[in-house]
Amino acid sequence: MSDSQWSVIDIGVAQIGETRELFKRVFGQPLSEALWRWKYDAGRGAAVGARAPNGDLLAHYGGTLRQICFRDHPALAVQIGDVMVAQEGRAALAHKGPFGMVVEAFLNRHVGGAKGVVLGFGFPNARHMRLGEKLGHYVQIDTVSELSWHVPRRSDLSEKVATRLRIDVLDWAIPSTAGRLDELWRRMKHDLRDSIVPTRDASWLRHRYANHPEHRYVCFWVRSVWLGRLLGAIVLRSHPPSVAQGPTATTWELIDWVAPKVKSEEMLLAAMEVVRQRGGTLLMGWFSSMVANSFTTSAISTKEACTSGVTVPGPEGRFQITNNFSLSVSDLRGRWWLTGGDTDFR
Numbered sequence: 001m002s003d004s005q006w007s008v009i010d011i012g013v014a015q016i017g018e019t020r021e022l023f024k025r026v027f028g029q030p031l032s033e034a035l036w037r038w039k040y041d042a043g044r045g046a047a048v049g050a051r052a053p054n055g056d057l058l059a060h061y062g063g064t065l066r067q068i069c070f071r072d073h074p075a076l077a078v079q080i081g082d083v084m085v086a087q088e089g090r091a092a093l094a095h096k097g098p099f100g101m102v103v104e105a106f107l108n109r110h111v112g113g114a115k116g117v118v119l120g121f122g123f124p125n126a127r128h129m130r131l132g133e134k135l136g137h138y139v140q141i142d143t144v145s146e147l148s149w150h151v152p153r154r155s156d157l158s159e160k161v162a163t164r165l166r167i168d169v170l171d172w173a174i175p176s177t178a179g180r181l182d183e184l185w186r187r188m189k190h191d192l193r194d195s196i197v198p199t200r201d202a203s204w205l206r207h208r209y210a211n212h213p214e215h216r217y218v219c220f221w222v223r224s225v226w227l228g229r230l231l232g233a234i235v236l237r238s239h240p241p242s243v244a245q246g247p248t249a250t251t252w253e254l255i256d257w258v259a260p261k262v263k264s265e266e267m268l269l270a271a272m273e274v275v276r277q278r279g280g281t282l283l284m285g286w287f288s289s290m291v292a293n294s295f296t297t298s299a300i301s302t303k304e305a306c307t308s309g310v311t312v313p314g315p316e317g318r319f320q321i322t323n324n325f326s327l328s329v330s331d332l333r334g335r336w337w338l339t340g341g342d343t344d345f346r
Contacts (some may be wrong), residue, residue, distance in 0.1 A: 006098065008105040011040075011060065018057040019049070019082075026084040034213035039064050039081070039344060047082065047253060048097045048105045055324040058086040059098035061106045064344060067199035071190055075321045077198070078111060080122030080311075081344040102125035103137045111311055119319050120311035121336070121344050122136075141332045142308040145292055148284040148297040149268075151252075151275045153297075158176075161273045163225060170219035170233055172210045175233060178202035180221075184232055184258045191260035195290060198339040200258045207342060209235050217255060222270040232259025232267050235341060238275060254285035256341030264294035272297075286340035310340060 010041040011019060016036055023031035039045050040062065047062030063078035085099050111117045123144060124132060132138030171177060181202035188200065209217040215237060222232045235256040252275040257267040275283050286305050310332060313319050340346035 005053045006101060007051045008101050009049050009051060010109070011049045013041070015057065015149040019047070019060060022049075022057055022084060022086060023082065024288055026131060031082075032213065036209075038211070038213050040253065045200045046078070046106075046110045047073055047317075048102050048109065050105075052088065052098075056086075056088075057101045059198055060084050061102035063106065063110065063119070063122075065340075067204075067345065068196055069199060070196045070321065070327070071193050072189075073321045074199075075118040076116050076312070078117050078120045079121050079198075079342065079344060080124075081099075083124070083128065097195055100135050100137075100166055100172075103132070103135065106309055107137065112314060113320050118321060119313075121307045121309065123308055125306050126304075129309055132309065135169045137312060137330050138309040139312055140307050140309045141329070142288050142336055142338070143289075144286050144288055144305045144308050144338065146284060146286055146301075146303050146305040147292060147295075148282055148301045149297065150300050151272050151280055151283050153276065157231055159180055160217060161269050165231070165270050165273070166225050166228075167270050167274060168221045168223070170221050172219075174204060178206075179235060180225060180230060181258060184230065187260045188232075188258055191262060192337055195261075195335050195337045196332060197344050200256070205235075207257065218274075220270065220274060222259070222267060231263050232257055232270075233272070234271050235268050236271055237346075238278075238280070250278075250280040251282045252280045253340060253346070254283060255346060261337075264291070265296050268295055268297055285346060286338075286343070288336050288338035289334055290337055309334060 016033055020031045020033070021034065040047060045062060045064035047060060049057050050059035054056045060082055061080070063080045066077050066079045068075050068077045099267040107120065111120050124138070129138060129140055133140065183198070185201045189197065209219060217235050217237050218236050219233060219235050221230060222234060225231050234254065237255050238251045239251040239253060254268065254271045259267050289302060313329060318328050320326045
């Protein structure tokens with residue numbers, strides 16, 4: 001296959017129909033126009049595609065912009081998503097095949113100091129990570145694990161939570177909500193100053209959870225019973241019963257929270273109590289190694305969900321965060337604070 005047989009294009013509103021069709025062919029489920037706009041519209045993201053000689057769109061590679069922070073240095077990153085190649089193009093997964101073409105084009109056009117985007121990060125499965133590394137585009141920096149906890153109907157744990165924590169529904173319509181979330185984010189950012197953490201301010205949280213066009217998330221404030229102080233905010237999502245769990249089992253996912261790292265265990269306990277009160281039997285979540293290690297309550301199961309990787313650094317071999325501050329690949333390994341909420345598909 002010669003390069004001239006294929007063409008690489010930028011994907012925008014004019015290609016929504018083709019992108020949705022390709023998504024359904026690759027993943028077997030629809031991509032609504034509302035979800036596409038939530039991800040990419042209004043400058044929130046960018047994407048490129050590869051056309052076959054007959055003009056069909058057979059490959060796609062996209063990403064949404066995301067602020068990250070390390071040691072009080074903010075930087076702009078892009079969270080990679082919607083990586084797809086139709087069956088007709090998979091026979092040529094070489095450097096200049098459809099996959100290699102769209103990855104290379106995306107990185108050249110949308111990542112790098114001149115574009116203002118320091119790096120790309122994402123959640124590929126093991127196969128795609130190996131392929132990305134082979135092509136010289138990705139570097140694995142962590143493993144994302146799925147942890148699960150059994151939630152009993154009544155236990156000493158719920159009594160313990162009741163004496164320590166007060167849990168209230170978060171109302172996005174209340175004017176003070178944004179200020180409270182921003183203050184929690186400031187505390188979280190300070191506590192995680194030696195970690196790479198994607199921004200969780202009120203603006204991002206509202207777009208991610210309150211304005212999602214398809215998923216319904218429930219958010220709660222977590223306060224100290226004794227002091228009345230706001231400790232954090234948690235985000236959960238319910239999942240329908242699975243065949244393996246039985247028709248009456250209800251699984252909830254701890255999608256995200258905003259709180260200092262030292263309060264992670266309280267956020268987990270609060271989430272378990274919410275699930276118990278709503279009749280759930282299992283709590284699970286996706287976490288990078290740093291997040292998983294912040295819990296002291298043992299999970300009943302742990303399994304690898306996916307890998308976590310970043311795009312390869314520039315010719316200097318370093319990611320330039322600011323004019324006077326850069327990071328190497330080794331600086332990034334195991335230092336990312338990531339939950340399921342940092343994906344675009346949970």
